[in-house]
Amino acid sequence: MRTDIKEILSREGDSGITEVEGWIRTKRESKGLAFLELNDGSTIKNLQIVVNESLKNFHEIIHHLNNGCSIKAKGNLVPSMGSGQSVELQALEIEIYGDAPVDEYPLQKKRHTFEFLREISHLRPRTNTFGAIMRIRNTMSFAIHKFFQERGFLYVHTPIITGNDCEGAGEMFQVTTLSDKPQISDEGIINHENDFFGKKAFLTVSGQLEGEVFACALKNIYTFGPTFRAENSNTSRHLAEFWMIEPEMAFCDIRLNMDTAEEFLKYTMKYLIDNSLDDLEFFNSRIDKNTLGRISSIFESDFARITYTEAMNILKKSKKEFEYPPHWGIDLQSEHEKFLAEEEFKKPVIVTDYPREIKAFYMKINDDGKTVRAMDIIFPRLGEIVGGSERESDYKKLFDRISESGLNPELYWWYLELRKYGTVPHSGFGLGFERLIQFVTGMQNIRDVIPFPRCAGYLEF
């Protein structure tokens, strides 16, 4: 019978012969006696295994029982004589699945930098930090589905490959099967008629437009999938491949959209505290002393809500020296977001009603004609974590907005038809999953909260 270390560590008192499998994290050795710390990924905590000469093959295997070695151990599970753990396994038999030559295995029983661990991304899940990150990603993923499922949202699988060469966000990766022998015209233009799809194809930068299709039929939907941006961004907050959550709600205005986003963030963070406390405590003690407090602060107070115009007035009144002096019409810069969330309000801030010129074509124009019903949620230390809006639901206004944005309305024929036939007010938002994980773990670099990071100039593993 297979037994997880997580379950074993929850036991009390003698529980007899127990069998366990895992990887050795560290060994402490003295003459004729050794203590192994065994981890199997089920929890951040290790099981202490006591090995001594009562083990038949003690002298044969003791030199192999090093950091990284995978074993099966059988023995008596008893209350620990030592002080660092409640129970321990007194080994009677140990079988080695595979040893990890100690002069070659890159993971040492010491602290490594995250930059070094990134170079061994195939082994870093075996560290405390990355094991905890992966379990937290799992818990947060589940919490996200749970939140939406409990509220009747349908999980919709929007396409990864798209023919829209402009989805309104960022540079796109092209998808082609012509790369080996492209047919190039005299003018140097690649002919895509013979390409796989008979036209240019790209990786999606957002499932929103397709999401709106299904919201305008099934009311409340959400997507949760991979997203691709070919921007040459070189920061600790950007990836070329990341996971995004995009709910879309019919019969929903900007206010209900804000309420949903705020409730969503509070729900998932509360769920994480309730279900991944062991892992969060690790981050709280080793990565950032305020991890638990930072997460709790999200669901313990209401988010501030201000308009873009109010935000600009606050920034101007602050008399603070900004690199980009605030004035109506410019986008909020990083330094402005930091000031609002970290100094002025000291909690998440929802900013609404941005100038139409700096926001996407699909956002609903307010009655003032100057602003759109956009809403961004700004988090302390992270900046923008959610971007959303009420969508323009009037055919004519949307058509004009597409045109004035320099886009070709013909390419958006099906998107426009949602407004032609049975249009409804609808809203939605997008949220970067890895940024959420950054926030709850305190990890500084987004490349360290995803299994295998993909970013400009970097594609290993």
Next chain:
RNA sequence: UCCUCUGUAGCUCAGUCGGUAGAGCAGUUGGCUGUUAACCAAUUGGUCGCAGGUUCGAGUCCUGCCGGGGGAGCCA
């Protein structure tokens, strides 16, 4: 893409004024029967990112290239 810092042992780093390479950890060997980042003693280990240049002499100064960090822009 821009600004800035940085690259020295397996890992984390020090290296003064330009004078010929150092520590901790890990490894190895020895000691220790209850350790908790185990401890004690000894010890191995170097293409100083790469390519040029200045110099009697370059880890150190100069130029170019490559990698990494931080910040900015773009954005989620």
